[in-house]
Amino acid sequence: MRKHLLTLSLCLALTTINAQDIPHFIKQGSATQMIVDNKPMLLLAGETGNSSVSSVEDIETIFPKLKRIGLNTALVPAYWDLIEAEEGKFDFSLIDKTITEARRHDMKVVFLWFGAWKNSMSCYAPLWFKSDYKKYPRCYTETGKPLEIASPFSENVFNADSKAFVRFIEHIKSIDEKENTVIMIQVENEIGMLESARDHSKTANDLFYSAVPDELIMYLKKNNKTLHPWLKEKWQKAGGKTEGTWEEVFGKDIFTDEIFMAWQYAAYVEKMIQKGREVYNLPMYVNAAMNSRNRKPGEYPSAGPLAHLIDIWKCAAPSIDMLAPDLYDNGFVDWVAQYKLHNNPLFIPEIRLEPNDGVRAFYVFGQHDAIGFSPFSIEDAPDDGNYKLTKAYAKLDELMPLITRHQGKEQMKGILFDQMNKEKNIEWDGITLSCKHFFTLPWDARATDGSVWPEGGGLIIKLNKLEYIVAGSGIVIEFKYPDELKGFIQKKLGEDGFIAAGGDTTDKEKWYSEKRIGIGSVDEVSIDNEGNMKYLRRLNGDQDHQGRHVRIGVDDFSILHVKLYEYK
Known part of the structure; x- marks a missing residue:
């Protein structure tokens, strides 16, 4: 019996050690650090253009350039429409080629799941999915106009999306669990409603005029002191009610429409993450298009993982590791401050590619203990060794041991x-x-x-x-x-x-x-x-x-x- 107990203990210990080998997050003081290959890593990254890695030839061409630019991590789309062009038949050749080229050039990969939604729209869903709108319904505007946005209220939409996502995660685990080339997954891309602040389908309307879920009411009460100021003020101005419909609890306006829709999107993503982590427990995050330029919900991708909605997303989707901003507007210092919060570490998965990116990377690592920095369409950067981002990344790579040693310690x-x-x-x-x-x-x-x-x-x-x-x-x-x-x-x-x-x-x-x-x-x-x-x-x-x-x-x-x- 004692021998069996010792064997069981050893197996458990080995399981724990192996689990720690998977990329994961830890806390150091006030900072969150990404641990890769058993040491903290800063993601000196870049995101490829949306269509830049949609062929094997593209991938072979791009990765040597990314290495010359100075990246240690590439953010690369995983296209649902190419992975499952025919329902039930999966082709992971682009995923395999990306991982192979990343290993060849000593780089890590963050895959971006372009599934049900990409920049609000369902443009990377397969044709068999998009054309069967009865089985895979759309969202609707208040006037009844159907949108090219798959409904997050549909079980059929979720089942098709999550089935492909799980197969994708299973495949990554099968070929990469020991090497840890793939360190993180972005779930969907810039989720949000356009043209309308929320879906106005019959299913959506029925839920909108129903009671706010008990989980959210309990979250509001429990976290009253630390709620995002915008949400706290809106709730209190509506009377601070702890029961009622969405309009009764939050007031009657398009911002309440946005809160309602954020809950639905976040709940959908939470189920996706749970399905994926049952297979392989990689870090997972979501990215957001900004509510900038004085636009109102529906004029920007409303209800996405935005800073003012962080409590809605955190409550409905506690498994998300980060809400990450995509930055293309002026006011960089103010934008990043909105996303480095007590309940959200800072990761910038997209920023406009420009020479100022180098010093901005220094700033967010120094001021906000950022996890990573990633200009968009990175393959368009000069790779002659003189580009400012290349010079900046070279120095940040040198500094990485010192930066990670001092993160979260007010130093x-x-x-x-x-x-x-x-x-x-x-x-x-x-x-x-x-x-x-x-x-x-x-x-x-x-x-x-x-x-x-x-x-x-x-x-x-x-x-x-x-x-x-x-x-x-x-x-x-x-x-x-x-x-x-x-x-x-x-x-x-x-x-x-x-x-x-x-x-x-x-x-x-x-x-x-x-x-x-x-x-x-x-x-x-x-x-x-x-x-x-x-x-x-x-x-x-x-x-x-x-x-x-x-x-x-x-x-x-x-x-x-x-x-x-x-x-x-």
Whole structure:
């Protein structure tokens, strides 16, 4: 009997070890980290265009380029219409080829399930599904217009979608469980209603005028203090009721229509994830098209996994690992802040491909402990080694051991500047970090000749009170005690860095501080796989303006090791 118990214990232990080998998430302080091959990983990623990997030849062409651009992870569609072109017959040749090429180029893969919905529409559902609208019904507008959007209320729609999804997950497990090439799955793509804030089919209307589910009412009451401010205000303005129809609980408007529809979409995705994880327990997330440009529900893909609807999605679909924003609008800093929440880690699966992406990646890893960053249509990026994203990813790959070591511990900050937002003070451990865009210095003609400033940004890691890592591009940082800034007069500098002629020397500062912060040394360094620094060169001369600041030019990406000291 004892022998059998020991054997059982050993089997359980091995099962636990094997389960840990599967990519998964862990918490470190306030951060969520993705563990791949038993160590934390930052996804330095890119998403291919929607149709860019729809043939074996495309996949063979694209992956060498993705490697040259500097990716460690590719986000790649999995097309339902090509996987199951004929009902019940499955072809995974594109999936196999993607995994093979990723392994060949030492990359990981996140597959995007283009199933029942892609950008709201059912455009990647197979023809046999789309043409049989009686069996696989559509959503309808209030006027009765049918939409090219499969109904989330239909069991037939769910059964067809989930059957193919499960077969897809089974196949991944069968060929990749040991290698862990596939690290995560996106379930559907930019779910949401267009033209109407909700479905107005008979089934949808019957549910809309029925009672709000008990699970949601209980969630609202239990999480009242931490609800998203938008949802909390809407609920309370409607009277804060704990029973009734959707309109009775949330009020009568199109935003209530959106809340109702979000519940249905999220419940659908929850069932999809449960079906998939019964087979293979990979991380799974959903992505959202933004409610931007003052558009109302139905004008954007309403009811998707948007920040203001996060509580609806979290309640109806607790198995989702992340609600992830697709970012194509201005206001990057504000958008990412909406999605790094106490109940949602930040992952950016899509962002417009542009040169500023490099510094933006630095910012979200430093400021928001991001899991990953992924420009869209990544194959269109130059792959000559000089593209800014390539340079940024190379430095972030170096920094990965240090970043993952310090995530969630209040030891990292991110900074990001443009021509309108040029500077920011950071108060940290009794020291003020005066951070600015590189072009606030007078030494580069592009700062004043009418050129559009490239964004400057980076991350700062505090090793101790007087020792920092500063990395990124296009930034300047001064270190001061707060009292040094009292009575401080900003003097205009000439292009040589000295005070410009014209009377500034007559302005008198008042001195309040007992001591000052000085820059002891600035060294450019590289980082090895264990997170250890290797000295490259000392930058204590013109490169730090003789100890006045730390800076990295807009054309460079560097890692600097800064040591400070005190004097009086």
